[in-house]
Amino acid sequence: MGRSPCCEKAHTNKGAWTKEEDDRLVAYIRAHGEGCWRSLPKAAGLMRCGKSCRLRWINYLRPDLKRGNFTADEDDLIIKLHSLLGNKWSLIAARLPGRTDNEIKNYWNTHIRRKLLGRGIDPVTHRPIADAGAGTVTTISFQPNKPNAAVAAQAPQHQPIKAVATAVVKVPRCPDLNLDLCISPPCQQKEDEELDLKPAVVVKREVLQAGHGGSLCFGCSLGIQKGAPGCSCSSSNSHHRFLGLRSGMLDFRGLEMK
DNA sequence: AAGGCGCTCAACCGCGTCAGG
DNA sequence: TCCTGACGCGGTTGAGCGCCT
Numbered sequence: 001m002g003r004s005p006c007c008e009k010a011h012t013n014k015g016a017w018t019k020e021e022d023d024r025l026v027a028y029i030r031a032h033g034e035g036c037w038r039s040l041p042k043a044a045g046l047m048r049c050g051k052s053c054r055l056r057w058i059n060y061l062r063p064d065l066k067r068g069n070f071t072a073d074e075d076d077l078i079i080k081l082h083s084l085l086g087n088k089w090s091l092i093a094a095r096l097p098g099r100t101d102n103e104i105k106n107y108w109n110t111h112i113r114r115k116l117l118g119r120g121i122d123p124v125t126h127r128p129i130a131d132a133g134a135g136t137v138t139t140i141s142f143q144p145n146k147p148n149a150a151v152a153a154q155a156p157q158h159q160p161i162k163a164v165a166t167a168v169v170k171v172p173r174c175p176d177l178n179l180d181l182c183i184s185p186p187c188q189q190k191e192d193e194e195l196d197l198k199p200a201v202v203v204k205r206e207v208l209q210a211g212h213g214g215s216l217c218f219g220c221s222l223g224i225q226k227g228a229p230g231c232s233c234s235s236s237n238s239h240h241r242f243l244g245l246r247s248g249m250l251d252f253r254g255l256e257m258k
Numbered sequence: 259a260a261g262g263c264g265c266t267c268a269a270c271c272g273c274g275t276c277a278g279g
Numbered sequence: 280t281c282c283t284g285a286c287g288c289g290g291t292t293g294a295g296c297g298c299c300t
Contacts, residue, residue, distance in 0.1 A: 014269085014270075015268095015269075015270090015293095015294085016268075016269080016294080016295095017268085017269085036285090037285080037286070038284085038285060038286085049270090050285085050286090051270085051271090051285095051286085051287090052269075052270075054286080054287085055268085055269065055270080056268090056269080058287095059267095059268070059269085060268075060269095087289065087290090088288090088289090089288075089289065090287075090288060090289085101287095101288075101289080102267085102268075102269085102289095103267085105289075105290085106266070106267050106268085107266095107267090109266095110265070110266060110267080111266095260300105261299105261300090262298105262299085262300085263297105263298085263299080263300100264296105264297095264298085264299100265295105265296085265297085265298095266294105266295090266296085266297100267293100267294095267295095268292105268293095268294090268295100269291100269292085269293090269294100270290105270291080270292075270293095271289105271290085271291075271292090272288105272289095272290090272291100273287105273288090273289090273290105274286105274287090274288080274289105275285105275286085275287085275288095276284105276285090276286085276287100277283105277284095277285090277286100278282105278283090278284090278285105279281105279282085279283085279284105
């Protein structure tokens, strides 16, 4: 049994969106909110597939999107997150307010990948290309309160990405990471409100429904099942900082690449 | 001036996951 | 418990643009 198409393809537009279509979509979502993408096109009077509407909204029309070039700090953060998460673009995007997974994915493939290759670093393993087959672990560690300014640009060639830490964690070089990390819950709301920080993590449905409330471990916020390796919800100290960083929005200012 | 080429990024496609019946 | 439908994600494609020859 084949998969049924997500929409009636015979009567849907494809390709670039027109200004009128954009306006219709924005107007509809402003009036009714997001959700139920399948029925949205019909309700909004659009000859588009629901998936197409969702993508257009998320990647282009959303009002909170930050347009324009990536900053050096964002570059740096993307590289670090990719070294931890692999091609989990949605998770990386969740840590970059105003950026979308598609945008980051494109940026990675067009800019960062090349940049890393130019430095002799394998963009997949984040290890020096000459050392790619070694099969050893990459030590990623972090040291808070060190300036990170343009560390990516200053990273010496043929050096693995590495940071220095109070608590050193070893991660397998395989992208299927065992994220056994000390982290903070993404929503320490009161504290974040005081600092005017907006939680950037999109919390998975199951986590919300499991009644975690505002006390999620970083693993859960990344979509790891509660209780699975990488989840530290049950830990007595659910308020530890993720690698010494604030929750919600990864503060990478204390990270350093060597 | 124009054709070729490479790059960028918006959009599409197919699959995995999950909730609800 | 199984099935189905909807959503979300990551990989891929291709139109449009700018640069080069």
